[in-house]
Amino acid sequence: MNKHSQLPAGTTSSPIYDVLRKDLVGGRFAAGEKLAINALKEHYQVGLSPLREALNKLAAYGLLIQENQRGFRVPKLTRDELDDIARLRTELEGMALERAITHGDALWEAELLAAAHRLKRADVSLDKGEEWERLHTQFHRTLVAPCGSVWLLRFIEQLHDQFDRYRRLGPKMPIIRQELDDQHHELVDLALSRDANAARALMDDHIHKSYEVALARFQAHA
Amino acid sequence: MNKHSQLPAGTTSSPIYDVLRKDLVGGRFAAGEKLAINALKEHYQVGLSPLREALNKLAAYGLLIQENQRGFRVPKLTRDELDDIARLRTELEGMALERAITHGDALWEAELLAAAHRLKRADVSLDKGEEWERLHTQFHRTLVAPCGSVWLLRFIEQLHDQFDRYRRLGPKMPIIRQELDDQHHELVDLALSRDANAARALMDDHIHKSYEVALARFQAHA
DNA sequence: TTATCAAAAATAATCGATTTTTTAACTCAT
DNA sequence: ATGAGTTAAAAAATCGATTATTTTTGATAA
CATH class of the missing domain: 1.10.10.10 (Winged helix-like DNA-binding domain superfamily/Winged helix DNA-binding domain)
Structure with missing residues (x-):
């Protein structure tokens, strides 16, 4: 690869x-x-x-x-656009996750576990640098990879980049960040047990929590 | 404008x-x-x-x-990709249509009627040239315009372009093309009566019929 | 002081030529 | 014949300089 x-x-x-x-x-x-x-x-x-x-x-x-x-x-950051991106990301990534859980094979399960493990190793270092970002992106990409739609993956990647522009300017928020880290492993568990509905619900919450981190910056600067 | x-x-x-x-x-x-x-x-x-x-x-x-x-x-055209594009277009355009019907105002209703009218005037000339394509694109864009999501509109436009690469190579199929033309007006009627479910169902069928036109080329050349 | 206009500076966009890389043609040995 | 290696041709990518456009500055007049 x-x-x-x-x-x-x-x-x-x-x-x-x-x-x-x-x-x-x-x-x-x-x-x-x-x-x-x-x-x-x-x-x-x-x-x-x-x-x-x-x-x-x-x-x-x-x-x-x-x-x-x-x-x-460089495009401006607006509250409206953040809402737009987060909502659409919820829809598209949820859709992709459902499909991935339907189609993902044993190789996918292995890669998903590996990606989650690598991410966890990087979680411990509290300062989350470029390397953590790379692993985080890679984890989410692996999660939806076998959804079967090249175009859906493309759009999701684009939305991730857009979303991350907001998220990475957000405050530390260690409690919420810890919950987010934990959710990655819960997502793996639900994916491996092929529980599409629960996985999707958790993904919704995952994106929503990230959204709150990103949003905090607007409320601080407003 | x-x-x-x-x-x-x-x-x-x-x-x-x-x-x-x-x-x-x-x-x-x-x-x-x-x-x-x-x-x-x-x-x-x-x-x-x-x-x-x-x-x-x-x-x-x-x-x-x-x-x-x-x-x-120039990217190759494949059956798999056509399926992918058509399916995703169905999801995204349906989603956008629902939202547009919720949020569209009186100005939108007027523009929608105008766009449909202009398209019908071009329908009559059986040879559908660049001008018809422009009006057709414009009609579909107007239909979903007030969905409230800039990014959703962006992706839909991108998918439309991709889909059209396939559709425009399809055969004449006058019966199906006539049905497609008629559906544009039915879509307007359902949008104006704010029947989101029916509108979405019709849009699904509209895309599916277009898909059949595009698909016909593959079956001919296969 | 403020506004308007002209000139100068800074920046963006484009052009023509050079360099690099790929593709095709050719030679020679097996 | 076929295939490896070499050379020649073609094409892509990059560079340095020119041109066009915008922005800033400064002068003049209301």
């Missing part, structure tokens, strides 16, 4: 796309900020053409906004 | 993106074909940089496949 797994647009050449994507999701750029292309060029040590092509792809993906003759901008 | 309406990635500068998108959805390129960038450059009379940026966006959108150091390719 690829170490990067198959990204929808990640089949492309230069790694600048993936790096920028990671930095955008990780909040390295301020929401609403206008990107200074020359500064990016220098900072990431890439040429103008590969950079612009990456920015164009990110705009089509929804992590940037392209404005007519005035470059690229 | 814009004559092009708001496209997710259509905010950008050069019109080459929209032209290429239209041609890709319209089947101007063979499925699986490798794009000869220099030929495109000449044919569309654009420079290399704007062209490559458009191709990058189309790859991120899913209408092209970008391969590592060997350019761009």
Whole structure:
């Protein structure tokens, strides 16, 4: 299996796309900020053409906004959009989880256990860095992987990135974070016991708790 | 209102993106074909940089496949993918229609009637060209527009483009096409009478009939 | 002081040419 | 003939420089 797994647009050449994507999701750029292309060029040590092509792809993906003759901008974060993303993620990821539980085979069970274990190992270090994020994304991806719909997986991944822009700016909230970590293992248990309804209900709650973390930032800054 | 309406990635500068998108959805390129960038450059009379940026966006959108150091390719058409797209379109468009019927206001009712009327005027001309396609897309977009979810609308538009790649290669099938045309008006009636369940059922059938048209090509060529 | 306009600076977008990589053609040995 | 290895041709990707557009600055007048 690829170490990067198959990204929808990640089949492309230069790694600048993936790096920028990671930095955008990780909040390295301020929401609403206008990107200074020359500064990016220098900072990431890439040429103008590969950079612009990456920015164009990110705009089509929804992590940037392209404005007519005035470059690229980081999308603003709004309460309304967070609600939209969380609700749609609940619907799509729930749908995918049901299908995955129907179709997932023994290999999937093994990979799911492995992904959950790797994530738990990273949970213990209280400071959750890029590595934890990677494992977390990978866990959720594994969970729904055998749903049978390439397009559904694609949309879910896109929504995850969007959602994470909000979540990763949220406060620590150690109690809720602990519950979230625990839920990953409960999700595995329910998936392995093929209890689609309970799994879906738990996923709904999981997303809702994450939503509360993300939302806290708005209430603090409002 | 814009004559092009708001496209997710259509905010950008050069019109080459929209032209290429239209041609890709319209089947101007063979499925699986490798794009000869220099030929495109000449044919569309654009420079290399704007062209490559458009191709990058189309790859991120899913209408092209970008391969590592060997350019761009038109995605193949497969029975499995058609099934996937049709099924997901049914779920998402049904979901959006329900929400639109809940939230749509009087202005929406008026626009919906207008869009249906314009489409019917184009229906009569048996040869359904680009103009009919535009009005058809516009009708379906209007139908779900007030669903309240920007991201849901975005995914639906993407799926529509993907679905249309298949549908537009399907055979004439005048009887089924006539039924499809009639269903547009029935959809308006059910939307205006706020009968979400019936509307959703009809939409399911509408997509299924279109699916049969698209599928016919596979059975012929198989 | 504020507003309007013009000039200058900064930035985005595009172009033409160069470099890199892939694909095709060819040679030669088995 | 077939296949490996080499060279030539084609194509993709990148670079550096130019052009077009926007934004900022500063001057002038109301």
